Amino acid sequence: MTIELNIVERWRDFPILNQQVNGHPLVYLDSAASSQKPRCVIDAVADYYREDNANIHRGVHQLSQRATDAYEGAREKVRGFVNAAVVKEIVFVRGATEAINLVAQSFVRPQLSAGDTVLVSQLEHHANIVPWQMVCEQTGATLQVIPMTQSGELDLSGIDELLTGSAKILAIGHVSNALGTVNPIKGLIAKAHDKGIPVLIDGAQAVPHMAVDVQDLDCDFYVFSGHKMFAPTGIGALYGKRSILEQMPPWQGGGDMILSVSFEHTQYNDLPYKFEAGTPNIAGTIGLGMAIDYMQEVGIDNIAAHEHNLLVAATERLEVMEGVNIIGTAAEKASVLSFMIEGVHPHDVGTIFDQQGVAIRTGHHCAQPVMQFYEIPATARASFAFYNKLSDVDALVASIEKVQEMFA
Amino acid sequence: MSDLRDLYQEVIMDHNKKPRNFRDMPEADHLAHGNNPLCGDALVVYVKLSGDIIEDVSFQGSGCAISVASASLMTEMLKGKTITEAQKTYDLFHQQMTDKSAGNTASLGKLEVLIGVREFPARVKCATLSWHTVHAALDNDHDISVTTE
Numbered sequence: 310m311t312i313e314l315n316i317v318e319r320w321r322d323f324p325i326l327n328q329q330v331n332g333h334p335l336v337y338l339d340s341a342a343s344s345q346k347p348r349c350v351i352d353a354v355a356d357y358y359r360e361d362n363a364n365i366h367r368g369v370h371q372l373s374q375r376a377t378d379a380y381e382g383a384r385e386k387v388r389g390f391v392n393a394a395v396v397k398e399i400v401f402v403r404g405a406t407e408a409i410n411l412v413a414q415s416f417v418r419p420q421l422s423a424g425d426t427v428l429v430s431q432l433e434h435h436a437n438i439v440p441w442q443m444v445c446e447q448t449g450a451t452l453q454v455i456p457m458t459q460s461g462e463l464d465l466s467g468i469d470e471l472l473t474g475s476a477k478i479l480a481i482g483h484v485s486n487a488l489g490t491v492n493p494i495k496g497l498i499a500k501a502h503d504k505g506i507p508v509l510i511d512g513a514q515a516v517p518h519m520a521v522d523v524q525d526l527d528c529d530f531y532v533f534s535g536h537k538m539f540a541p542t543g544i545g546a547l548y549g550k551r552s553i554l555e556q557m558p559p560w561q562g563g564g565d566m567i568l569s570v571s572f573e574h575t576q577y578n579d580l581p582y583k584f585e586a587g588t589p590n591i592a593g594t595i596g597l598g599m600a601i602d603y604m605q606e607v608g609i610d611n612i613a614a615h616e617h618n619l620l621v622a623a624t625e626r627l628e629v630m631e632g633v634n635i636i637g638t639a640a641e642k643a644s645v646l647s648f649m650i651e652g653v654h655p656h657d658v659g660t661i662f663d664q665q666g667v668a669i670r671t672g673h674h675c676a677q678p679v680m681q682f683y684e685i686p687a688t689a690r691a692s693f694a695f696y697n698k699l700s701d702v703d704a705l706v707a708s709i710e711k712v713q714e715m716f717a
Numbered sequence: 718m719s720d721l722r723d724l725y726q727e728v729i730m731d732h733n734k735k736p737r738n739f740r741d742m743p744e745a746d747h748l749a750h751g752n753n754p755l756c757g758d759a760l761v762v763y764v765k766l767s768g769d770i771i772e773d774v775s776f777q778g779s780g781c782a783i784s785v786a787s788a789s790l791m792t793e794m795l796k797g798k799t800i801t802e803a804q805k806t807y808d809l810f811h812q813q814m815t816d817k818s819a820g821n822t823a824s825l826g827k828l829e830v831l832i833g834v835r836e837f838p839a840r841v842k843c844a845t846l847s848w849h850t851v852h853a854a855l856d857n858d859h860d861i862s863v864t865t866e
Binding site: 653654655656657660661664671672673680685686687715716 | 721724725730755756757758759779780781782783837839840843
């Protein structure tokens, strides 16, 4: 008989959290940068290398068969995780960044010419800006930006003018990494589709925190990274609608993405292998599959509810602290609390936090346009995962008080 | 583990709050921009030479306490020095900041208050930003950017 663990005890599944940093128990508030890994994911990766390691899709021997089954089994888990219609719609990539580059180069670039536009928002992570700037430079197209409001939400007042026939794609984040804003993507997707504009959703900051249903959203592409959702680094997934992926040319050439090769003619493989040239990150993929199993066992609704409690508790505490300003006050937020301490540069904040054993991120969070909007060089950012405790909020507050004491 | 007060010494906190020579210098004959893109620190260092003597040096910009205090201390240190002396100080400071085994920190003079930064490897670039920038200013007559990342 298994005992169902209460969500607040789940931190025990993460071996790394059980350590001292600078003489204090580690309080990890940097999950938006990279999440920690539960024991089962670490074991799945290690077990694969100990017991099943071999190349996939070509060996007739037992190990290759096991590795292939595990790799393709993970693809089915990802399909279920985002509720894609068919498993062919899941392409394994290194992470959200690679997925966006793939779509930019394979899907968008051949359609773009001077006068066309690519539409992003001011809230984007650099990974959802730079690949589009590159494709615009290559084609003469223009990058257009949906502006943001002071609270850190999308300013959709001019959206109808931006969603015009010249827009060849709308690429937008589901959740802002710098501010935690949850964007109203379902409505935006519908609006874009009314004008015939395909939509890519950068879900890197969403999948660790909420259930995602790509069929319900009706997005054309959805991308995410494994390492932000308790899986290893170097693995992520691209979801694309089958009808679109089938039209797209391969992005990288090599082994595994072909059916036959001669110097006269190469026939490309079917979906999704057409986009998976070379030996992939098999262990990482298996780890991603295990992370999905684990999240489903914990329960995504439980995760969302506990994180919401943490975010609300932290927000209420910081709101009443003198000299502390929360950056990003959208009505719908997930997991992220960006803040400034008056008179103290965020980098100094980060060092003092670290000396208390509290890990936060300080800097521009790869979202410099957001910093430019607020006219600040950087913020301090605490981000939560379900393995955080309410006492971690106490540590956050105590560390802010320590900073204020040092800089009094 | 190092004590935070080893890093944030009173002298550093004072220079951060009231940076010395924190001003524009229209008559500067050398200047350079120093940027630390990771933390968003951005400084401009101005130098006015008289022969090979640094007659005046100032800075402007924004950054963390370590980078502002280090720039402020640097301007005090370099004023009146020859270019050769300034270069020697730059070399010495850079070596002391990046090499924990380097002895004789007393030779740093008033820059010794920054020695605690060595215990915080992620912050060394904050302390050295203004020095890289003045080095660039003296090496070039025009505006260049320094990146310490």
